[in-house]
Amino acid sequence: MSESDAELVKQARKGDRTASDRLFRRYWKQIGVFIYQKLGPRGDWEDLLQDIFAKAYRSLKQLRHPERFGPWLYTIAGSACMDVLRAQMRRPDGGSIDDVSESLLSAPADESKLNGETLEAVRTAIGDLPDNYRVVINLRFLEGMSAKDIADFLGEPAGTIRNRIFRANRMLEEKLKEYF
Amino acid sequence: MDWQCDRTEDLVDNYLAGEADDADWDFAVKHAEECPECRQKLDDATSYESLMKSAMLAMAREVGTRPSKSPETFLSSGSSRRSARISMRRRNYTYIAIAAASVIIILVLFIAYGSLVKIKKSTPEELARLQVNTMSKAVALIRHPGKITNDRQLVALLEPKLAEKLKQDELPQVKEGKFLDPWEKPFRVMTDETSGRVIFYSVGPNGIDEGCKGDDVFPSN
Numbered sequence: 001m002s003e004s005d006a007e008l009v010k011q012a013r014k015g016d017r018t019a020s021d022r023l024f025r026r027y028w029k030q031i032g033v034f035i036y037q038k039l040g041p042r043g044d045w046e047d048l049l050q051d052i053f054a055k056a057y058r059s060l061k062q063l064r065h066p067e068r069f070g071p072w073l074y075t076i077a078g079s080a081c082m083d084v085l086r087a088q089m090r091r092p093d094g095g096s097i098d099d100v101s102e103s104l105l106s107a108p109a110d111e112s113k114l115n116g117e118t119l120e121a122v123r124t125a126i127g128d129l130p131d132n133y134r135v136v137i138n139l140r141f142l143e144g145m146s147a148k149d150i151a152d153f154l155g156e157p158a159g160t161i162r163n164r165i166f167r168a169n170r171m172l173e174e175k176l177k178e179y180f
Numbered sequence: 181m182d183w184q185c186d187r188t189e190d191l192v193d194n195y196l197a198g199e200a201d202d203a204d205w206d207f208a209v210k211h212a213e214e215c216p217e218c219r220q221k222l223d224d225a226t227s228y229e230s231l232m233k234s235a236m237l238a239m240a241r242e243v244g245t246r247p248s249k250s251p252e253t254f255l256s257s258g259s260s261r262r263s264a265r266i267s268m269r270r271r272n273y274t275y276i277a278i279a280a281a282s283v284i285i286i287l288v289l290f291i292a293y294g295s296l297v298k299i300k301k302s303t304p305e306e307l308a309r310l311q312v313n314t315m316s317k318a319v320a321l322i323r324h325p326g327k328i329t330n331d332r333q334l335v336a337l338l339e340p341k342l343a344e345k346l347k348q349d350e351l352p353q354v355k356e357g358k359f360l361d362p363w364e365k366p367f368r369v370m371t372d373e374t375s376g377r378v379i380f381y382s383v384g385p386n387g388i389d390e391g392c393k394g395d396d397v398f399p400s401n
């Protein structure tokens with residue numbers, strides 16, 4: 001059995017590096033997808049994720065409920081995205097063309113598993129959802145969790161989560177009608 | 181809209197929330213046989229689900245599913261990248277000596293291993309065998325109301341299941357909505373007459389469809 005987040009948080013706070021290591025590996029993929037949806041194609045994911053995880057690690061002592069590590073990490077990632085977007089808006093040229101072209105160049109040529117246009121459509125549709133909707137949709141379709149699992153994970157009532165999933169699905173189906 | 185349609189609509193909502201009940205599912209599939217509107221709804225729900233799942237997978241691939249180096253290296257205090265560099269400098273020579281020794285040991289072991297066992301990648305035949313086995317098993321697990329009418333639909337339904345079972349470099353290529361075998365020919369589908377199962381097979385290195393004979397690669401069981 002793998003250890004719970006809460007146990008790993010407690011060990012990590014005592015300075016156990018393998019515990020923090022495991023904790024962050026556990027969340028790398030889902031937090032990566034979460035920020036990708038908000039920020040769109042670019043080439044510096046590893047740096048962004050490292051900064052988010054380093055920030056979380058530094059403030060681990062302030063986390064009041066170790067069993068809510070996951071949701072807490074999502075809020076940190078959410079505000080990190082806002083910082084990146086704000087910084088981009090302040091830039092005089094208004095964009096990050098360098099980042100985009102870099103990620104296009106480094107993309108393998110046969111990335112035809114799901115065509116680029118469809119992927120980008122789904123990404124923007126999900127990226128436009130409020131963060132709390134986006135979290136449940138990701139946990140549902142990326143992590144394969146049920147509404148009940150998600151409710152336990154977030155510490156919210158199952159009925160609330162169920163409704164949030166229904167509504168998010170409806171919004172996405174409406175926006176993505178022509179893609180499925 | 182009668183109560184049957186209502187029950188089907190609830191099923192669709194629950195299904196997309198990951199909480200469909202088997203009995204409800206069976207009921208809805210049965211009802212959909214005589215209600216075109218509900219059949220459409222079920223079809224839409226499963227297509228939407230597979231679109232979401234494959235998009236999530238594609239996004240994860242885009243970002244990378246795991247860190248390229250151990251989180252330990254960037255979880256130090258201060259700004260991550262800068263402080264990593266500083267702490268590196270602080271390490272004393274003991275660490276360098278240990279590192280050098282382990283590099284040598286690993287190198288020796290690697291060379292010894294390499295001479296004992298020829299390190300080789302699996303042959304195209306082995307890869308094709310693995311792929312047809314996995315695809316044929318996965319296709320049996322698809323729960324899809326009604327008929328799957330085109331390759332794209334099939335690929336979208338199968339891809340998430342294959343990604344669970346196969347490593348990144350074992351996944352079959354997809355081109356123009358078809359799975360390709362290691363020789364870049366589309367996999368063929370047929371129904372095995374004895375078991376009634378749908379199986380995938382590859383036309384093999386010669387590229388000629390011999391109906392699971394000759395050099396065609398078909399599932400091993």
Ligand SMILES: [Zn+2]
Nearest residue numbers: 184185215218
């Ligand atoms: Zn109906």
